[in-house]
Amino acid sequence: MGPLAPNGIISENTNMFLAFFIGIAFGWVLESSGFSSSRKLAGVFYGYDTVVLKVFFTGAITAMLGLLFMGLFGWIDLEVIYVNPTFLTSAIIGGVVMGAGFIMGGFCPGTSFCGAAIGKIDAMVFIGGLFLGVYGFAFTYKWWEKLYMANYLGEPKVSKSLGLSDGLFGFLLIVVALGMFWAAEWAEKRFPREEY
Amino acid sequence: MATTKEIKKTKYLNPYLGGVLLGLVLLTANFISGRGLGASGAIKSVVATSIQTVDKNAVKTMPFMAEYSQAHGANPMKSWLVFEMLGVLVGGFLSGAIAGRLKLKVEHSPKISSRRRLVFALAGGVLFGFGSQLGRGCTSGAALSGMAVLSLGGFITMMGIFGTAYMLAYFFRRNWI
Numbered sequence: 001m002g003p004l005a006p007n008g009i010i011s012e013n014t015n016m017f018l019a020f021f022i023g024i025a026f027g028w029v030l031e032s033s034g035f036s037s038s039r040k041l042a043g044v045f046y047g048y049d050t051v052v053l054k055v056f057f058t059g060a061i062t063a064m065l066g067l068l069f070m071g072l073f074g075w076i077d078l079e080v081i082y083v084n085p086t087f088l089t090s091a092i093i094g095g096v097v098m099g100a101g102f103i104m105g106g107f108c109p110g111t112s113f114c115g116a117a118i119g120k121i122d123a124m125v126f127i128g129g130l131f132l133g134v135y136g137f138a139f140t141y142k143w144w145e146k147l148y149m150a151n152y153l154g155e156p157k158v159s160k161s162l163g164l165s166d167g168l169f170g171f172l173l174i175v176v177a178l179g180m181f182w183a184a185e186w187a188e189k190r191f192p193r194e195e196y
Numbered sequence: 197m198a199t200t201k202e203i204k205k206t207k208y209l210n211p212y213l214g215g216v217l218l219g220l221v222l223l224t225a226n227f228i229s230g231r232g233l234g235a236s237g238a239i240k241s242v243v244a245t246s247i248q249t250v251d252k253n254a255v256k257t258m259p260f261m262a263e264y265s266q267a268h269g270a271n272p273m274k275s276w277l278v279f280e281m282l283g284v285l286v287g288g289f290l291s292g293a294i295a296g297r298l299k300l301k302v303e304h305s306p307k308i309s310s311r312r313r314l315v316f317a318l319a320g321g322v323l324f325g326f327g328s329q330l331g332r333g334c335t336s337g338a339a340l341s342g343m344a345v346l347s348l349g350g351f352i353t354m355m356g357i358f359g360t361a362y363m364l365a366y367f368f369r370r371n372w373i
Contacts, residue, residue, distance in 0.1 A: 003230030015229050019276045023283020025221045026233055030284070031291035033214030034207075038303055038317075042372045045365040054211035055218055056340060062219020063344035067226060075227075082231040084333065084342040086349030091338075094331020095356015098324050103361040103368050105320015108335035109328060110235035110284065112321070117285045118292030119300040122317040129321020130236070134243045136322065137329035141260035148330060157346040166346060181212075193373075195207065 002076035027114055036114040038106025038122060040195075045103060047187035049195070054184060057177045064170055088151035105129065207295060222344055229276060232341020236328035238281035240264065244272040277337075308371055316371055331356070 001007070005015035033055045034040040043049025071078040102108060107115060107126045115123025137144070159169035209217075222233055244264045247254045254261045268275060292298050304313035328334040331353050333342070339357060342350015 002227040004228050006230040010228070016274065016276060016279050018228050019225075019279035020283040020286075022221060022225050022228070022233070023280035023285075024287035024290070025224070025283075026218075026280065027284035027287025027289075028291045029209075029214055029217045029221055029287075031288040031297075032209045032295065033211060033218070034209075036288060036292060036297070039305065039372065045361050046369065046373050048373065051208070051211045051214075055215040056335075058212050058215020059218030059222060060340055060343040062216050063222035063226070063232075063341075064219075064346065066219065066223040067344060070223075070227070080230050081226055081345055083345045084338060084347040084349050086347065086352070087332065088349075088352070090330050090332065091349045091352045092356050094327045094329075094338075095353040096360045097327030098331060098334060098353075099327075099357040099360025100364055101320040101323030101325075101327055102335075102357060103320075103364045104316045104371075105324060106317065106372070107320070108235070108324060108357075109239065110233075110334070110336040113235065113281060113284050114288035114292075115303075117288035118297050121300065121302045122304065122313050125314050126317040126321035126324075127239075129318040129323075130239050130325035130328075131243065131321075132318075133322040133325020133327070134236070134239050134329055137326050138243055138247065138258070138260040141258070141263075144330060145259060153348065156348045158348045158351045159346050161348050169346065 001074075002070065003080055006080045007077070026110070027117065030111055031114045031118065035111040036118050036120060036123070038115065038120070041108075041111060042103070042106045043193070044184075047191040048193035050184035050188055053180060057180065061170075061174055061177055064173070068166055068170055083155045083157070085155050086153040087149065088153055090148050090150065093147065101133075207297075218340075219344075222341060225280075225341075226344070231276065232337065232344060233280065234277045234333060234337030234341065235281060235284070236325070236334040237277040237337055238275070239325065240329065241268070241272040241275045241278050244268070248272065305370075305372055313371070316368075 004010045034051050040049050041052055044052040070076040105126045107123055109130055112123045112126040116127055159166045225233055255265050302310040302313055304310060331338055338350055339354035
């Protein structure tokens, strides 16, 4: 059955149309969780507001479990689902550069669009920066191409890399997340701040 | 008696409920479209379109454009992520409108000026934009969506983003606390 578009059950145009509604739901959830506020987002790095950690990990785990179960029931063909390729070097360096951008700018790309949608000028300026950064990469691509393509590992699953089954890895991830949620609740009590 | 703090806290969704809803949106995207959510890819589409408009031969002369058109076909704006991000703007606006959060303002800690906040927002945006291209996706496309499909790269990028932000948090603390 699923995924619908790659299996030809819905057309490519329908898929684009539905992307708009998926986006509405995405934006709605991010904004109503408080992701339109840079001060709430940055709170996770100082312990006064850990909404990012809670929403992010609960979201990843919910989707991961949903996919594993739907695959198990035969509702979705996991072989057809897009799995991000792993280019080890650029995944690490790109992540580091993004992390620096996160603590300085207080947004990530998706959340900055939510902030801009409700009138946050700092989010609009951040988006301006995003464009400059992408242009910068586009025009200097030849300097980074080697780095960008280095250490290509294919599309490995983290579970396989650790020698675990998908289910066992998923279970361990949930245990780790519960530990982090517990620490997050503790931190919010320890470093209380007014909500923004 | 409800304190001001408790009243203020109810403005936003419970974070665990928000997380489950976010996960269901991501699951729906995978079920319908066979792919996860994203954000920076839409910016890349706009950038690629603008370069193509100015220079028709860019695909031949710029390796970035060649790589892009190989992955995305002839019309960069007819892209799943572009439609999705337009939806994000609408969804974010609707949620903010209903909750009474629509307001044109620069949000910043009372300890810093608006100007300082905007300078750092711009610098952070430049770094995030650049890093998202190098890392093939941002917090949404690489980290969140990658983790849901158990991509090794997704987990590595997630640790890169959050690990670096934690390591640098001390140096930028004045901006936030």
